[in-house]
Structures are given as structure tokens and as C-alpha cells.
Amino acid sequence: MGNLSRPNSNDATGTANRSRSVVPMSGICSRCVDGCTGNCEVFKATFRGRELLYPGPFGEVTAGADKDYPVDYSHLNIQGYALGAKGLGEGIVGDPDTATFPMVKTEAEYGWDKKVKMRLPIFTGALGSTEIARKNWEHFAIGAALSGITIVCGENVCGIDPELELDSNNKIVKSPEMDRRIEIYQRYHQGYGEILVQMNVEDTRLGVAEYVNNKHGLDTIELKWGQGAKCIGGEIRVNSIERALELQRRGYIVTPDPSNKTIQA
Ligand code: SF4
Structure with missing residues (x-):
């Protein structure tokens, strides 16, 4: 089996x-020439360094892995067979006039004591503090609300909100960006699905759960561990030293250290 x-x-x-001609294991050209003008990752990393870790252009893309697994869904066939009509909803008898696919009930629910009904058992991916999530929130939120599915508001939305207001204990008093996200979803919500909010370490410290519960009546959160929730951390990029310092003051780990005079220079 070759490199996937x-x-x-x-x-x-x-x-x-x-x-x-490329060596499969390393991805380096079989003839790596002196004076090459690029542009493999080794080449680009020599002058852009760790910035290369970010898919780009940052804030304008959603990136996925293109590993070519030897087995995928295209290797499976579903051979349909009529075995009666189920899932048509209350009181509807299955016959050739009613057993049409738009009639199929796809509703689901989750929760122990308090159930959340969904028209379809679908959660969105978490749309958090990234620029691509912020600027596309409206379409996702309205679509999710109208479809009756649950939308997941990702982490750090309050923490990177430029308009964020904190009290003397560094707890959220006001986050217009979080307010906007919740209000857009709720405006079109029709009783199915909900908006739930992820919380990582910084969100917990800032009191995101208390804020979304007290101000907006949300009662579902998804707790996460670590900054950026991934083992290696890493969330967003900023393009000014002032913004980097602001996020550092709010408790975020910012690299390279924006308060370092050498970095500032
Ligand atoms: S530096 Fe140039 S020649 Fe060498 S592996 Fe990268 S693209 Fe190929």
C-alpha cells in the first residue's frame, strides 16, 4: 500500500x-534543486516558519484532510427493497398515496430530563471564533433554525469579541457578538433544535455559561478541555500587535509573546 x-x-x-517526480514518503521532489523558486512546504517554511501550519488564506477557507483511505462509502451500495411503510407519522396509514419520501418522519430528540426535539438528527460543526465562522454565521444559523436542527456555537466567541465588556472580576458583562449569534438563530427558531455553546478553559474563566444562560436562557453547553480544544491548541490569527495584546490581557496564550519588546519591534 502506498502513502495515503x-x-x-x-x-x-x-x-x-x-x-x-516526488518521493512518496517525504513529498520532496526526487531532484531537489539549488535555486528552486518553490513552492513545496519545506520551501515555504524556510521563510514563513510556523505560519505554514495554518490553512489559508486565514479567515477565508474551511480546510479538510484529503487522505485517500483505501475504503470509503463509495465502496458500499444500498440495495433498496420495499418492506412496508414506517415512520409516516401519527395516524397515517401506509399506502401508495401516502408512502412518499417527503412524508417520512425523521424527527429525533436528545437530553435526559429535558428533551430537545429535532426535525432531523443533525448537529452542525462548531462555528466558533474563526473569521470564516463569524462572517458566515447568519446563513448557518437561519438555515439550521428553519431546518429544525441544532447549531453549535464554537468556543472563544465572547473572548475574541472586540466589543466584549468585562467586570472587575474578568467576567462577561456584555458580548455583542455572542448576542448577535444567539438572536439570529432564535429569530427563526420553530421549536425544533437549539443553539448550544461550546466552552473551553478560557470561556469557563470568562463565565460564558453564566452569560448565555442568564441573558439568553440557553441551557445547553458543551465543555471542552484545553485552549482551542485540540491537544496542540491554536485557534485564530490576528493582524495587529494591539489586538494580540488585548487577547493576552483577556487571558489567552498568544504566540509569539506580543508583550515582548523584541517581537513588537
Ligand atoms: S524546494 Fe523545490 S525542488 Fe526542493 S522539494 Fe521543494 S519544490 Fe521540490
Whole structure:
């Protein structure tokens, strides 16, 4: 079995090999030439460093892995067979006039003591503090509300809100960005699905759960561990030293350290 991915070059990082002949294990051109003008990942990392870790352009893309697994859903066939009509909803008898696919009941619910009904058993991916999530929130939220599914508001939405107001204990008093996200979903909500909010360590410290519960009546949160919730952390990029310092003051780990005079210079 060959390499299931192609290392050292990917559209997500804006890189490509100079040569068509590439060593499968390393992704380096079989003839790596002195004076190459790029643009594989090794080449680009020599002058952009760790910035290369980010799929880009940042804030304008959603990136996915293109590992070519040897088995995928296209290898399966579903052979349909009529075995009666179920799921038509209360009191509807299955016959050729009623057993049409738009009639199928796809509702589901979750929760122990308090049930949340959904028209379809679907949760969105978590749309958090990234710029791509912020600027596309309206479409997702309205679509989710009208479809009767649950939308997940990701982490750090309050923490990176430029208009965030904190009290003397560093707890949220006002977050217009979080307010906007919840209000858009609730405006079109029709009793199915809900908006739930993820919380990581910084969200917990800032009191996001208390804020969304007290101000908006939300009662579902998803607790996460770690900054950026991934083992390696890493969430967003900022483009000014002032913004980096602001996030550092709010308790975020910002690298490289924006308060370091050398970095500032
Ligand atoms: S530096 Fe140039 S020649 Fe070398 S592996 Fe990268 S793209 Fe290929």
C-alpha cells in the first residue's frame, strides 16, 4: 500500500511541488534543486516558519484532510427493497398515496430530563471564533433554525469579541457578538433544535455559561478541555500587535509573546 496522503504539498497550505517526480514518503521532489523558486512546504517554511501550519488564506477557507483511505462509502451500495411503510407519522396509514419520501418522519430528540426535539438528527460543526465562522454565521444559523436542527456555537466567541465588556472580576458583562449569534438563530427558531455553546478553559474563566444562560436562557453547553480544544491548541490569527495584546490581557496564550519588546519591534 502506498502513502495515503501526499506530504509536503497541499492546496490547504498553498504549496505545490516543483517537479512531477516526488518521493512518496517525504513529498520532496526526487531532484531537489539549488535555486528552486518553490513552492513545496519545506520551501515555504524556510521563510514563513510556523505560519505554514495554518490553512489559508486565514479567515477565508474551511480546510479538510484529503487522505485517500483505501475504503470509503463509495465502496458500499444500498440495495433498496420495499418492506412496508414506517415512520409516516401519527395516524397515517401506509399506502401508495401516502408512502412518499417527503412524508417520512425523521424527527429525533436528545437530553435526559429535558428533551430537545429535532426535525432531523443533525448537529452542525462548531462555528466558533474563526473569521470564516463569524462572517458566515447568519446563513448557518437561519438555515439550521428553519431546518429544525441544532447549531453549535464554537468556543472563544465572547473572548475574541472586540466589543466584549468585562467586570472587575474578568467576567462577561456584555458580548455583542455572542448576542448577535444567539438572536439570529432564535429569530427563526420553530421549536425544533437549539443553539448550544461550546466552552473551553478560557470561556469557563470568562463565565460564558453564566452569560448565555442568564441573558439568553440557553441551557445547553458543551465543555471542552484545553485552549482551542485540540491537544496542540491554536485557534485564530490576528493582524495587529494591539489586538494580540488585548487577547493576552483577556487571558489567552498568544504566540509569539506580543508583550515582548523584541517581537513588537
Ligand atoms: S524546494 Fe523545490 S525542488 Fe526542493 S522539494 Fe521543494 S519544490 Fe521540490
